[in-house]
Amino acid sequence: MIELLVIKVVLAGIVLFAVLNLAGFHTWVERKQSALIQDRIGANRAPIFGFRLLGLFHGIADAIKMFTKEDIVPTGADKTLHALAPFFAVFFALVTFAAIPFGDSIDVGEIPFGDRLNLADPVIDLQVAKIDAALLYIFAMLSLGVYGVILAGFASRNNYAIMGGLRATAQMISYEIALGIAVLGVIMVYGTMDLAELVRAQGQMIGGWIPLWGIVTQPVAFFIFLTAALAETKRLPFDLPEGESEIVGYFVEYSGMKFGMFFLTDFLETIVVACLSTTLFFGGWQVPFLLPDGFHFPWGAELAVPHLVYILLGVASFSIKSAIFMFVFMQIRWTLPRFRYDQLMGLGWKGLFPISVANVVVTAVVLVFLGEAL
Amino acid sequence: MAVRVVQRPELTFWEKLYLPQIVSGLKITFRHFFRNLFLHIAHKVGRFKHFSAAVTIQYPEELRPLMSRYRSRHRLTLREDKTPRCVGCMLCETVCPAKCITIVAGEHPDPNVEKYPIRFDIDLGVCVYCGYCVEACPEDAIRMDTGILDLAAYSREAMRLDIHELMDPKLRKPIDDCSLEFPHTCEVTGGGMKGSWDGIAGD
Numbered sequence: 128m129i130e131l132l133v134i135k136v137v138l139a140g141i142v143l144f145a146v147l148n149l150a151g152f153h154t155w156v157e158r159k160q161s162a163l164i165q166d167r168i169g170a171n172r173a174p175i176f177g178f179r180l181l182g183l184f185h186g187i188a189d190a191i192k193m194f195t196k197e198d199i200v201p202t203g204a205d206k207t208l209h210a211l212a213p214f215f216a217v218f219f220a221l222v223t224f225a226a227i228p229f230g231d232s233i234d235v236g237e238i239p240f241g242d243r244l245n246l247a248d249p250v251i252d253l254q255v256a257k258i259d260a261a262l263l264y265i266f267a268m269l270s271l272g273v274y275g276v277i278l279a280g281f282a283s284r285n286n287y288a289i290m291g292g293l294r295a296t297a298q299m300i301s302y303e304i305a306l307g308i309a310v311l312g313v314i315m316v317y318g319t320m321d322l323a324e325l326v327r328a329q330g331q332m333i334g335g336w337i338p339l340w341g342i343v344t345q346p347v348a349f350f351i352f353l354t355a356a357l358a359e360t361k362r363l364p365f366d367l368p369e370g371e372s373e374i375v376g377y378f379v380e381y382s383g384m385k386f387g388m389f390f391l392t393d394f395l396e397t398i399v400v401a402c403l404s405t406t407l408f409f410g411g412w413q414v415p416f417l418l419p420d421g422f423h424f425p426w427g428a429e430l431a432v433p434h435l436v437y438i439l440l441g442v443a444s445f446s447i448k449s450a451i452f453m454f455v456f457m458q459i460r461w462t463l464p465r466f467r468y469d470q471l472m473g474l475g476w477k478g479l480f481p482i483s484v485a486n487v488v489v490t491a492v493v494l495v496f497l498g499e500a501l
Numbered sequence: 502m503a504v505r506v507v508q509r510p511e512l513t514f515w516e517k518l519y520l521p522q523i524v525s526g527l528k529i530t531f532r533h534f535f536r537n538l539f540l541h542i543a544h545k546v547g548r549f550k551h552f553s554a555a556v557t558i559q560y561p562e563e564l565r566p567l568m569s570r571y572r573s574r575h576r577l578t579l580r581e582d583k584t585p586r587c588v589g590c591m592l593c594e595t596v597c598p599a600k601c602i603t604i605v606a607g608e609h610p611d612p613n614v615e616k617y618p619i620r621f622d623i624d625l626g627v628c629v630y631c632g633y634c635v636e637a638c639p640e641d642a643i644r645m646d647t648g649i650l651d652l653a654a655y656s657r658e659a660m661r662l663d664i665h666e667l668m669d670p671k672l673r674k675p676i677d678d679c680s681l682e683f684p685h686t687c688e689v690t691g692g693g694m695k696g697s698w699d700g701i702a703g704d
Binding site: 160162163164165166167168458459461462463 | 523526527529530531533534537538541554555556557559
């Protein structure tokens with residue numbers, strides 16, 4: 128029991144460490160990537176002992192600034208809710224990572240020196256919480272994340288803030304439906320809601336050449352998911368809840384690290400969505416042609432791979448795919464202008480929603496004709 | 502007056518789909534991203550220097566090249582013997598629309614020169630950088646070609662330039678040492694006269 132607890136705490140620690148650092152790194156990526164897109168240089172100061180490292184330490188400088196800034200609570204604001212809202216937002220963004228598998232189950236007995244640990248159950252899932260309905264859990268947590276936003280708007284006692292909160296709520300609700308129905312197609316194809324099993328099912332091949340990833344079986348669902356997921360992250364082109372530059376969002380009345388936490392939430396949600404897209408549509412930790420005992424290339428060549436290398440390749444594959452998604456999301460964020468509110472609602476209810484339902488119907492019909500779930 | 506009917510362009514199916522527009526937008530940003538990324542790396546190893554990767558000018562270290570006619574901070578030009586060319590004719594003080602120049606003239610030992618400035622102050626907080634003083638000067642004694650643009654100061658007093666800073670553009674406040682050889686009144690010596698013409702004008 129203690130053993131299991133230690134393993135889970137270590138796994139949670141690894142995931143939290145990686146994710147929080149990645150979110151901090153995102154602030155740097157955002158600055159540098161936008162600078163490159165716009166023919167600028169971007170933040171390149173904040174030296175530590177004379178080392179600038181392309182301005183990498185700006186994130187640390189920002190964090191220090193946020194923590195030492197005055198925390199202003201407006202008169203008439205609900206103090207408890209005002210303080211609670213940013214924690215809500217960050218908490219629900221962080222717990223989402225618990226259900227995302229970032230590697231295949233590792234058999235400690237097969238890695239060097241692993242048998243000295245004498246674990247009762249040598250197989251460790253590289254997933255913080257092994258939940259049968261992991262997908263449901265993730266969507267529940269993503270939906271709860273909107274509470275932080277609406278509470279922030281509500282507790283600030285500011286008309287602009289509450290309008291921002293309302294916009295956020297309307298946007299979340301209309302896109303969550305499309306998101307859920309799009310993912311329904313994936314669940315139907317692979318016949319499981321357990322994300323680890325879902326990734327394993329994506330390891331099969333069509334004719335030995337094309338990996339059976341979600342993008343191959345559910346291309347329409349992928350685009351709907353991508354659009355809806357971008358809306359979930361509350362970043363451009365769907366940044367109506369925030370609209371920092373002119374329409375003023377739900378966190379106008381926040382300062383210091385409370386504002387920083389909302390900012391962090393945006394980056395965390397971007398990472399969640401990138402990880403989810405990888406898991407659902409790009410085979411998670413699957414490497415093409417790599418099976419647990421080694422590479423099996425379609426032209427007949429085979430290459431045996433030790434267990435530890437296989438696991439590490441999987442983790443690297445997952446990380447690289449997620450990083451590419453984060454890069455693309457950032458690129459989209461710096462390319463597209465914001466949607467108008469009615470266009471946003473129109474796209475959600477009149478565009479994505481019917482298409483996703485049609486996708487589910489078509490998938491169901493095709494599956495019936497094929498006979499079995501894959 | 503005739504009514505003009507504005508024909509709104511009908512969107513085609515592809516335009517309504519919006520996806521091609523997203524792709525064309527992403528094409529532009531991706532092109533800029535990878536071009537600049539490549540150029541930044543190439544610059545680090547000293548290649549492709551003649552293609553610029555960013556329009557940024559890193560201001561305090563790097564200055565924007567100025568036009569030769571640009572009017573920057575003033576300076577007083579010097580004779581060969583390090584005395585000002587100014588003959589204290591007051592033309593610049595007279596023409597100045599902002600009245601920011603204060604000149605006190607003294608008698609120059611050389612009868613061909615007649616006068617020279619004991620004091621020459623310009624209040625940059627008042628100056629409008631019109632350049633009339635430069636145009637009015639018959640002796641080419643005042644110019645606005647130092648290229649100094651960072652004129653900010655913490656007090657109005659610090660915006661006032663006296664003859665030391667005007668004669669040597671490299672000097673910055675606070676000035677606590679006066680190296681001028683000819684007689685002049687300056688704040689470093691408490692407003693009293695300093696220096697002598699001995700060894701400058703000869704007799």
